[in-house]
Amino acid sequence: MANKKYNVKNYLRERFFPHIWCPGCGHGIVLGSLLRAVEELELDPTNTVMTSGIGCSARISGYVNFHSLHTIHGRALAFATGVKLAKPKLNLIVPMGDGDALAIGGNHFIHAARRNIDITAIVMNNKIYGMTGGQFSPLTGYGQKATTAPYSTIDNEFDVVKLSKAAGASFVARSTTFHATESIDFIKRAISHKGFSVVEIFSQCPTHYGRKNKKGDAANMMENYKNSTVPIGSKKLEKDPSLIERGVFVDNDQAPEYCDEYEKIIQVASKGRA
Amino acid sequence: MGKLKLKEHLINRDWCKGCGICVHFCPKQVLELDDKEKVIAVRKEDCIRCKLCELRCPDLAIEIITQKEDEDE
């Protein structure tokens, strides 16, 4: 893997670079991993649609040379559902921020998972609303600082993996920007998987979350991803249960996919057995 | 098939925002930020072509170009 040669620029709209993200922002690393995954899979850009919502994460769709649908806050998966059901041959990739995916978009997220529609959702979890300047999100967690929690948060966070699993996603994985090769692998598997797939990637926001919570610079935050996470089932968990597991938590290729199921409805209906 | 060797660190100075991630994680301390806060490869000969800088660069600004050992420049 390490010696693989990538040419991410094949899929970039280079004229918009350098991108708008802050120095050290993890979202650029996620973009890189995504493009390398797409390159390894040799996805046809003409058959690929990237749908995004609003926020720092959402700007990703403008940078990739696919069909790109930059929508409204939280609703990207609902737009993507319309695109996918109308033209199931298209690959749908939906990168989202944590607020986008799980606060305003939380309902769309669990229902897209429940339908098991063939869409790849990438949750770029930086634990903060970056674009509006550092307010806490549903993934910030208890006891953190944010511009809307100057005394510290009293809100608990979602566990994206457990939530996705419970909602019915048939592929669920978690990685971090430190683990870039692992991220490439998980994104590849998620895109190849037929059904609703979720890849959560911890992505540092040094500008807002990092600064407010004294987490150091971007590199330090990534060091922290290295030290605070372990592969699923690691022995280290016995000693330190606070470690966060990375890996593929769900990979179920038997779950019926929504568009396939709809095709069956068409078959039944056209025989007049409604 | 010759072994791969480093040809160059292709650094896009227009895209680099000088975050220092590549410098921090380089296992051989090949990279540094210059006085303009852009990354440069100061100890190229130590590079082991692990490409972690390329994969972790949030600005997509580094590319490790390799060539086969028996190939000419």
Added chain:
Amino acid sequence: MNNKIKFVQGNEACVEGALYAGVDFFAGYPITPSTEIAELLSKELPKRKGKFIQMEDEIASMAAIIGASLTGNKVMTATSGPGFSLKQEALGYACMAEIPCVIVNVQRGGPSTGNPTHVSQGDVNQARWGTHGDHSIIALTASNHQDVFEMTVEAFNLAETYRTPVILLFDEVIGHMREKIQIPEEGELPVVQRLRTFVQKGVDYHPYLPREDGRLPMSDFGSEHRYNVTGLFHDMWGFPSNNPKVVRELLHHLVDKIENNVDQITRHKEYWLDDAEYILVSYGSSARSAIHLAKNRRERGNKIGVLELQTIWPFPKELIREKCAGARAVIVVEMNMGQVLQQVKCAVDDPASVFLANRIDGELITPTNIKTLLRVIQGKGV
């Protein structure tokens, strides 16, 4: 389906119209009094390889039809009151990104949950200004089921022609009442197909550069041209821009493409207007009572006429001014607190001669309700 006579609810007539227009995709969420539209399409669309999806809410339904439209589908959603409020966010997106789509609102009493099983026409202004920001919109209505059918076909035609969301403002009485319709033969009514770009592969395609006639040929997602669609102000390639010139020109385009075509867009009906001294302006189910009263009074020698609006937005100001110029008084008959009344007052030369005959209690306004006001205006006493 050829030239069939059917006895149907208004909601069913709407479905028949949508199928005639070639609807490919419907996304919705159940809400009274529009639900039959979703139920019928869940049965009919799969038979035609069309797509039906029940989404998790009205926001998602509106979003899904926009996504489907971008792949080249003719799309529709249907809702009522509270659901229409939820759709406003994505409706604004469809205005900005110029996505052809049809939104049916079978009106019920509001605000809020209001009077779900009863009639109202309270969403006239929401149809115009429900989503934030300057924009223009097309909203159509109908007072009988044959017209529901035809205006539904028209809604799809206008959506495709002007690349805009088109709202069908029906009401509970129209939606649930049963009436005869005759389904026209194929080709009898015009059906507008989407204008697609002729730009070849490899040539720069400008999805947001209007042609000289103001129209913008589209390219389906999944075909050769890959471009950006956004709710932000955008340049001719669809990429975000806050350049003042780009912003100004785009906003003008969004408004002008509709407001400059009021004559082409407007549909209306006239009853006994030629010599009318008193004109009833109405639309939707309340127009039925207006027409009934006018017919009745005509038989008694009263010079009353009816101007029935089928296009509510863009508001046909010139038509109103012209038709009402010779009238002693104009009575707007509607089931709200005077939403079209305000528009009519702005349109006519003498706003003081415009009166409101309304009913807002969830019951259909009756000819007698209108007659009572008419007699007062005529100085005849109640």
